[in-house]
Amino acid sequence: MKLGDLADIVSSGPALHGEAIVAGITSDSRAVQPGFVFAALRGSKTDGMSFVANAVSRGAIAVIAPADADASTLTVPMFRAAEPRRALALAAARFYGRQPETMVAVTGTSGKTSVAAFVRQIWTHAGKPAASIGTTGVVAPGRAEYGSLTTPDPVELHRLLAELAAAGVTHAAMEASSHGLDQHRLDGVHLAAAAFTNLGRDHMDYHPTVESYHSAKMRLFTELMPRGGPAIIFADDPWSEATIAAARGAGLDVRTVGRKGGFLCLKRVEHERRRQRAEIEVDGVIHEIVLPLAGDFQIANAMVAAGLAMSTGIISATAMEALEHLQGAPGRLDLVGSTEAGAPVYVDYAHKPEALEHVLAAVRPFTTGRVVVVFGCGGDRDKGKRPIMGEIATRLADIVIITDDNPRSELPAAIREQILVAAPGAIEIGDRRRAIREAIAMLGAGDTLVIAGKGHEVGQTVGLDTHHFSDHEEARAALAESSR
Ligand SMILES: CC(=O)N[C@H]1[C@@H](OP(=O)(O)OP(=O)(O)OC[C@H]2O[C@@H](n3ccc(=O)[nH]c3=O)[C@H](O)[C@@H]2O)O[C@H](CO)[C@@H](O)[C@@H]1O[C@H](C)C(=O)N[C@@H](C)C(=O)N[C@H](CCC(=O)O)C(=O)O
Ligand SMILES: Nc1ncnc2c1ncn2[C@@H]1O[C@H](COP(=O)(O)OP(=O)(O)OP(=O)(O)O)[C@@H](O)[C@H]1O
Ligand SMILES: N[C@H](CCC[C@H](N)C(=O)O)C(=O)O
Numbered sequence: 013m014k015l016g017d018l019a020d021i022v023s024s025g026p027a028l029h030g031e032a033i034v035a036g037i038t039s040d041s042r043a044v045q046p047g048f049v050f051a052a053l054r055g056s057k058t059d060g061m062s063f064v065a066n067a068v069s070r071g072a073i074a075v076i077a078p079a080d081a082d083a084s085t086l087t088v089p090m091f092r093a094a095e096p097r098r099a100l101a102l103a104a105a106r107f108y109g110r111q112p113e114t115m116v117a118v119t120g121t122s123g124k125t126s127v128a129a130f131v132r133q134i135w136t137h138a139g140k141p142a143a144s145i146g147t148t149g150v151v152a153p154g155r156a157e158y159g160s161l162t163t164p165d166p167v168e169l170h171r172l173l174a175e176l177a178a179a180g181v182t183h184a185a186m187e188a189s190s191h192g193l194d195q196h197r198l199d200g201v202h203l204a205a206a207a208f209t210n211l212g213r214d215h216m217d218y219h220p221t222v223e224s225y226h227s228a229k230m231r232l233f234t235e236l237m238p239r240g241g242p243a244i245i246f247a248d249d250p251w252s253e254a255t256i257a258a259a260r261g262a263g264l265d266v267r268t269v270g271r272k273g274g275f276l277c278l279k280r281v282e283h284e285r286r287r288q289r290a291e292i293e294v295d296g297v298i299h300e301i302v303l304p305l306a307g308d309f310q311i312a313n314a315m316v317a318a319g320l321a322m323s324t325g326i327i328s329a330t331a332m333e334a335l336e337h338l339q340g341a342p343g344r345l346d347l348v349g350s351t352e353a354g355a356p357v358y359v360d361y362a363h364k365p366e367a368l369e370h371v372l373a374a375v376r377p378f379t380t381g382r383v384v385v386v387f388g389c390g391g392d393r394d395k396g397k398r399p400i401m402g403e404i405a406t407r408l409a410d411i412v413i414i415t416d417d418n419p420r421s422e423l424p425a426a427i428r429e430q431i432l433v434a435a436p437g438a439i440e441i442g443d444r445r446r447a448i449r450e451a452i453a454m455l456g457a458g459d460t461l462v463i464a465g466k467g468h469e470v471g472q473t474v475g476l477d478t479h480h481f482s483d484h485e486e487a488r489a490a491l492a493e494s495s496r
């Protein structure tokens with residue numbers, strides 16, 4: 013790519029130097045190498061403009077900067093952009109050049125990771141080389157790696173997409189987080205379809221109101237999807253209607269799924285302990301399927317995933333058949349084992365109110381004894397959700413154990429206290445390992461334990477340190493001990 017190729021991405025800049033070869037693109041001055049274009053972004057902590065001199069000294073040949081940036085001291089060309097983050101994403105897409113031919117993205121407060129994993133599995137079942145990208149990392153044929161963000165930084169994202177395409181991956185499903193959408197991380201991805209799962213309380217430390225949180229998510233439909241493209245929308249959520257309106261307003265082909273769905277309609281569902289039987293109507297035909305996963309919410313996720321797959325060329329019979337082989341994403345209502353008396357122990361990633369509500373409701377029908385829940389809330393994140401989650405746990409579980417979940421820079425006891433004010437009668441055990449052990453020790457026949465909040469995570473962050481910690485490992489060790 014030449015510098016001149018940036019011309020239609022930025023709003024203004026010098027026409028000179030157009031033939032210079034671009035060696036790379038980054039928004040982090042520390043990653044600049046000779047020949048790179050540096051995007052100076054205004055961030056939540058600092059302003060990239062203050063690192064321009066540093067970027068130039070490392071060899072940057074041009075800078076993408078906000079429209080009002082001061083170029084007076086600059087020794088390399090400056091390209092101005094009304095939205096530098098968007099310019100960075102489009103430039104990255106062009107620089108890396110390739111992406112899997114069929115890309116879809118899913119947004120929503122809960123279910124994104126599960127839907128992305130399910131779409132990958134449906135495509136794979138249909139014989140397509142497929143990948144998924146999100147909170148639990150990248151999964152593709154011969155590849156499974158952890159990533160740090162739900163929606164990667166655009167430069168990393170396009171490097172990855174080009175790598176996947178070069179490796180023969182033709183289909184990829186990715187998660188679109190509200191941060192990612194707000195920060196234009198997905199601009200430049202060629203989307204064939206997009207989906208919405210639901211909206212609940214999340215990230216109220218980042219978005220000022222729930223409406224602004226919803227509109228950040230709506231960028232997926234209103235700005236990133238091509239007109240006329242398919243939008244798969246879960247129909248049974250309080251925010252479904254507003255989402256349908258936004259997608260229709262953007263000229264998309266809205267396809268609803270769920271009990272109120274028109275594209276895929278859930279006619280009947282029967283929950284069993286580890287699976288559920290569902291009747292799903294597609295084009296007037298009822299498909300009876302056995303979904304090998306527990307939880308009402310997994311039916312919702314499976315239908316959204318099937319909607320995405322069917323909107324990207326998979327025939328309905330193949331998609332429905334694939335649902336019978338789905339594996340849950342790691343750490344999503346994940347059965348770790350059972351006590352000798354048969355009480356199941358689940359690890360789940362519910363770290364926000366609606367998720368906790370859904371997961372506790374999901375285990376109730378097959379619990380003849382008590383539902384026990386172990387959970388905490390992360391430090392340096394939305395404080396408002398703490399009492400809400402305390403109330404939900406108290407209402408839906410019989411025994412509530414409040415513990416620590418990544419306290420980060422906060423005082424762990426203070427976080428627990430903020431949950432406990434709405435959870436009278438809850439047991440407080442800060443040490444997560446001990447909390448899990450005590451919970452398993454108290455399980456009797458017919459009881460169910462849900463260890464919520466960390467799911468696939470393998471670390472506990474206290475202060476600036478992250479030590480290895482896995483709910484799966486702890487639960488397995490405690491189960492082994494209890495059976496001795
Ligand atoms: C709050 C937030 O979302 N921050 C993201 C944002 O950083 P920022 O632009 O605000 O960064 P900043 O620190 O203010 O710096 C401004 C600019 O100066 C640059 N800089 C800084 C220092 C320096 O020496 N040189 C330099 O050039 C930085 O690279 C940056 O471009 O853009 C960065 C690049 O894309 C992200 O890595 C970073 O994610 C941080 C690490 C993060 O923790 N994000 C979380 C909250 C997040 O995005 N989560 C979502 C949702 C998860 C969920 O589903 O629940 C996700 O998609 O993962
Ligand atoms: N459709 C759904 N409705 C409500 N809750 C759900 C749904 N799907 C999953 N959950 C709950 O949310 C948790 C996280 O699910 P998942 O990882 O699929 O969502 P996500 O949107 O990717 O979340 P995150 O933004 O935290 O990455 C699950 O462990 C479960 O407790
Ligand atoms: N991406 C989410 C993950 C939260 C997981 C939970 N274990 C916590 O640490 O709060 C966040 O950063 O808000």
Ligand SMILES: [Mg+2]
Nearest residue numbers: 124125147162
């Ligand atoms: Mg996720």
